[in-house]
Amino acid sequence: MAHIPRTLIADDQPDVLAALRLLLKSAGYQTESADSPAAIIEAIKKRSFDVLLMDLNYARDTTSGEEGLDLISRIHAEDNTLPIVAMTAWGSVDLAVEAMHRGVRDFVQKPWDNSRLLKILRTQVDQGRNRRRQRHKAAERREVNRILQTELNEARQIQRRLMPAPAYGFGRFEIASSWQAARAIGGDYLAAFALPDERAALCVADVAGKGLPAALLMSHLHAALRTVANQDATPRNVNAQLNQLMCGNLPPNKFISSFYGVLDVPRRVLQYTNAGHNPPLLVRGDGKTTRLTIGGKVLGAFADSTYGHQEIQLASGDRLALFTDGLTEIRDANGEEFGEARVRQLLIEARLRSASELQSLIMDTATEFSGGEFEDDVALMIVAVN
Numbered sequence: 001m002a003h004i005p006r007t008l009i010a011d012d013q014p015d016v017l018a019a020l021r022l023l024l025k026s027a028g029y030q031t032e033s034a035d036s037p038a039a040i041i042e043a044i045k046k047r048s049f050d051v052l053l054m055d056l057n058y059a060r061d062t063t064s065g066e067e068g069l070d071l072i073s074r075i076h077a078e079d080n081t082l083p084i085v086a087m088t089a090w091g092s093v094d095l096a097v098e099a100m101h102r103g104v105r106d107f108v109q110k111p112w113d114n115s116r117l118l119k120i121l122r123t124q125v126d127q128g129r130n131r132r133r134q135r136h137k138a139a140e141r142r143e144v145n146r147i148l149q150t151e152l153n154e155a156r157q158i159q160r161r162l163m164p165a166p167a168y169g170f171g172r173f174e175i176a177s178s179w180q181a182a183r184a185i186g187g188d189y190l191a192a193f194a195l196p197d198e199r200a201a202l203c204v205a206d207v208a209g210k211g212l213p214a215a216l217l218m219s220h221l222h223a224a225l226r227t228v229a230n231q232d233a234t235p236r237n238v239n240a241q242l243n244q245l246m247c248g249n250l251p252p253n254k255f256i257s258s259f260y261g262v263l264d265v266p267r268r269v270l271q272y273t274n275a276g277h278n279p280p281l282l283v284r285g286d287g288k289t290t291r292l293t294i295g296g297k298v299l300g301a302f303a304d305s306t307y308g309h310q311e312i313q314l315a316s317g318d319r320l321a322l323f324t325d326g327l328t329e330i331r332d333a334n335g336e337e338f339g340e341a342r343v344r345q346l347l348i349e350a351r352l353r354s355a356s357e358l359q360s361l362i363m364d365t366a367t368e369f370s371g372g373e374f375e376d377d378v379a380l381m382i383v384a385v386n
Contacts, residue, residue: 187214285317
């Protein structure tokens with residue numbers, strides 16, 4: 001059933017009000033009348049109307065229309081979506097222009113032509129309803145966006161809490177990390193946590209994609225890693241189990257690259273496996289570098305994947321950098337990549353610095369290189385052996 005238009009008719013002449021009510025009711029309109037500016041405002045406060053048909057002249061001013069023009073602003077303050085059609089017996093081009101300038105949608109001069117007036121009202125009712133629908137939809141979109149932004153901010157805070165603290169340590173190992181999502185949340189992952197028998201787990205991972213989908217998969221990896229690593233700390237077995245779990249839960253064309261290592265803290269030994277991830281860089285005290293590549297394929301892509309691992313003796317003065325490709329693939333204004341070579345050079349030149357100082361140096365240099373714009377998630381962990 002079509003909505004019957006509700007019209008407010010405003011005029012200080014009873015015979016005009018009576019004639020307009022009769023005309024509009026015969027045309028299928030609901031009508032309500034007001035005979036003064038105060039009555040108009042009171043009516044608008046009480047209920048909504050589809051259109052206002054109002055005289056521009058009342059008791060205070062019967063010729064210029066100024067009283068009606070001033071009233072337009074007061075009406076819009078109450079309801080800025082209400083279409084106004086103005087009527088006056090003292091119409092002029094200047095008054096019509098000024099009325100339209102103040103927000104009147106159309107103008108009718110007394111005495112009116114019935115068919116023209118009804119056509120104008122029908123047009124304004126339709127346009128007014130359309131504007132209100134659009135504003136309602138816009139308001140709904142703003143509310144949805146507000147809720148989404150609030151939820152994303154909360155998700156970002158939760159995701160940050162999943163990451164290691166910026167600085168911490170295990171025995172003689174000092175660790176510093178940095179994580180930055182290209183969007184509110186992201187798919188890069190860092191982990192460093194204690195294991196039984198004076199061991200510690202280190203992990204850096206990168207979920208294919210960005211934003212909320214990647215963040216959800218990252219949280220799944222976080223939960224799985226914590227469970228599996230505490231059951232079996234052998235890196236290749238951890239990756240094999242993670243791969244089986246990810247293959248059963250990742251959507252098609254999604255995968256996770258990951259580097260997982262176990263530190264034997266008293267012996268200063270690192271046992272690691274690399275599942276298709278950017279090779280971490282180990283810089284020795286003398287400046288020699290090693291890329292940690294031994295391992296296997298990315299997680300979640302091939303159910304039958306197996307993983308090798310390697311054991312490395314660490315020494316005082318060594319520095320280990322774990323990072324995602326978001327760091328090396330940062331580009332400058334000319335499109336040049338930051339690259340692994342720059343990371344390696346920074347590590348070599350500043351290898352005597354602490355983990356926190358090295359981490360800050362690399363991130364600050366990368367930020368300056370890119371002009372502060374990161375197109376991908378970035379994660380970096382520095383391990384310093386003291």
